[in-house]
Amino acid sequence: MLQEEKREITAYSIYHVEQKKRTKINPLEDIYPELPEKKYQVIYADPPWDYGGKMQYDKSTIKEENKGFEKKIFISSAAFKYPTVKLNQLKELDVSSISANDCLLFMWTTGPQMANAIELGEAWGFEYKTIAFVWDKMVHNPGRYTLSQTEFVLAFKKGRFPQPRGARNIKQMVKVRRGKHSVKPIEIIDGITKMFPEQQKIELFARNNYAGWDNWGLEIPDKKIAIKTTEDIVKNTKDIFGEQQVLKFD
Numbered sequence: 001m002l003q004e005e006k007r008e009i010t011a012y013s014i015y016h017v018e019q020k021k022r023t024k025i026n027p028l029e030d031i032y033p034e035l036p037e038k039k040y041q042v043i044y045a046d047p048p049w050d051y052g053g054k055m056q057y058d059k060s061t062i063k064e065e066n067k068g069f070e071k072k073i074f075i076s077s078a079a080f081k082y083p084t085v086k087l088n089q090l091k092e093l094d095v096s097s098i099s100a101n102d103c104l105l106f107m108w109t110t111g112p113q114m115a116n117a118i119e120l121g122e123a124w125g126f127e128y129k130t131i132a133f134v135w136d137k138m139v140h141n142p143g144r145y146t147l148s149q150t151e152f153v154l155a156f157k158k159g160r161f162p163q164p165r166g167a168r169n170i171k172q173m174v175k176v177r178r179g180k181h182s183v184k185p186i187e188i189i190d191g192i193t194k195m196f197p198e199q200q201k202i203e204l205f206a207r208n209n210y211a212g213w214d215n216w217g218l219e220i221p222d223k224k225i226a227i228k229t230t231e232d233i234v235k236n237t238k239d240i241f242g243e244q245q246v247l248k249f250d
């Protein structure tokens, strides 16, 4: 085989270079910012699941980030948007230190992360109960099995149901067209707020300040931590990673 043929441009060869440049790095010395010294009866978490560097199709960011690529390739990854965290490190987050004796945990997960989510909720001291919400994103992604267009919020319980309870008529199915990558519909936190209006509540891995909730994470609007990319950190990246290659579809 000719040397040239061996260096054939594939989606992977492009992704590999892009991955090195765009992967977001956690700037903290410890993995996590400090958790509050407070107990909560309701915890809502959207963990930065690690997909092992897997490529995703993400049409929502094609204009901004995929300049230079032909239309048919949408190279993206959760790790290009924020630092991702492996399951064993997620388990190290001391959620039991902030959970009241009677506490509910609502945790976002995707189909591929379902088993990990149950394992994580249990590692944090909760018992898996049910799927509290199904988000129909109304747009499908390619999927290896079926075209995928849903994400899930699992409910876990520790002790008894926090009392008093509020609304009992919140629907499991939430049909809201997906927006930007990883942004979850406000209808879900709003539904949980109606279910438990009087409890102490915290959103973990939050990116918003939602009224009535404490929040924690790297990207809290009024105390954002500067997340960098590999490219920001490594100098002379062009020399290290080489020129960006462009796939051609003729």
Ligand SMILES: C[S@@+](CC[C@H](N)C(=O)[O-])C[C@H]1O[C@@H](n2cnc3c(N)ncnc32)[C@H](O)[C@@H]1O
Residues within 6 Å of the ligand: 026, 031, 032, 033, 046, 047, 048, 049, 082, 083, 084, 085, 182, 183, 184, 185, 205, 206, 207, 208, 216, 217, 218, 219
């Ligand atoms: C899936 S996103 C949350 C999206 C959010 N629910 C929304 O609707 O916009 C995960 C979040 O966890 C944050 N994160 C990543 N690593 C973290 C860490 N080590 N400690 C705290 N937060 C982290 C990311 O920066 C990101 O904001």
